[in-house]
Amino acid sequence: MRLAEATVRFGDRAALDSVTLDVAEHEIVCVLGPSGSGKSTLLRVVAGLQELDAGQVLLGGRDQSGVPAHRRGVGLMFQDHQLFAHRDVGGNVAFGPRVRGAGRAERDARVAELLSLVGLPGAAHRAVASLSGGEQQRVALARALAPSPRLLLLDEPLGQLDRTLRERLVVELRDLFTALGTTVLAVTHDQGEAFALADRVVVMRDGRVAQSGTPLAVWQRPADEFVARFLGFGNIVPATVSGPWADTPWGKVPVPEGTAAGRRPLLVRPAGVRLVAPDAGLACVVTARTFRGTHVAVRLQPESGPELEAACGLRDAPEQGGRVGVTFEVTETVVLG
Incomplete structure (x- = not known):
């Protein structure tokens, strides 16, 4: 995935200001920043939910201008899960493969495989309302992974969970993404979550990239006073x-x-x-x-x-x-x- 000079303006304000960012295949990149820094706009641009005023989004080397969200081959997982309450767990996970034309047997096999991967084997017939917050998050992840996206986009994926559960799930997520070879672009305000999950951390400020590097490099050598104070120093x-x-x-x-x-x-x-x-x-x-x-x-x-x-x-x-x-x-x- 590549963003090239991506710019989004809301009136006189640049939510993204000529941002260039590459995410390599199988890489996990977490974008951090305070409210209004542009991190959520960046994710929406890649997903096809926000149009660019200038620049390009390239997926697999192809310009995505005019390509709608449902045809970009990306998976989306949001903070509030956005599960279908009228479908059971299996129906939620099977939604993407069904839209793409997969047959019943293929869908059932994919549901069973993913529910096992996210630690919910045998849960296909459970009602969404019967699940805990952590279980709903796992189902949302399985649903996002079901169509085998070339890029998985996570928007504050663990934001609504309590700290103990977040700390456990972030380790499980990294192990899962590594095992599957998933390419991930995530945005979060939680520094601990980002540093535990990411291969690379990107810190944003006022619609621009303030620093990009491995979690260890960013922590040890913040680029400037803004990054240092944002990290809590x-x-x-x-x-x-x-x-x-x-x-x-x-x-x-x-x-x-x-x-x-x-x-x-x-x-x-x-x-x-x-x-x-x-x-x-x-x-x-x-x-x-x-x-x-x-x-x-x-x-x-x-x-x-x-x-x-x-x-x-x-x-x-x-x-x-x-x-x-x-x-x-x-x-x-x-x-x-």
Whole structure:
């Protein structure tokens, strides 16, 4: 799949602004971005539900201009499932193959195969209303996969599920897509979901691609301050880099070897904020502690400069109101573009 200089305008606003994006065969790409960034418009353009003002959508190397949604050979799965309430589970899954002219025996075999793949064997005759939210999501996935689409489009696929179920299903989805060799383009606002599912993450801002890369690359090296803050990083200050150090409101902070000199924003990930004795680093007061399951997020107010967040082990987190010192780990600092 390829988007080439894709542009969509709603009045004076560009929902997509000359976006070029390639999705390779068998690749899983997740598009992230805040509300209004253009991610849902991008998906609708590929699906044929939104016309382009300029640019192209190419599927299998063919321009899709004028090709209606039902003839593009893509599968769609939406956040709200959109299952047919008047059909049972098997009737929902069989809908695509039936429209494409598959015979009864072929449809039944496909239904049985897909329900087994999504973990619902023998559920063909169950009523949709009897299913839990997670089960409905599995049926929606099976229905989207039933016509063997060359591209599967997912719109906030797990958005209505509780966190525990989302975390389990996202692992199952990745295993399923990998096993089937499915090409996937998904949009989501949930960073954890995207990073767990995707081979590549695309972050959008104001109708443009702000950064594209593997989940690890985007997490380790955000392209700019917008991407870093969107990913949840708050330890960002203006800095002047000179040699192995940067002058910041927190004092001198080490930067990776080879960092170009100049004035740019600097990010210190919370894991790189090391707590030491009060007289051994930047003096701070602990203003808050938040339990995050695997660690404690500690908010720190230096004597000068903006607040900091540190990530501490459960046993090592200092008490609120306590005084600590801070040093910075160079492997967790990033000079942003």
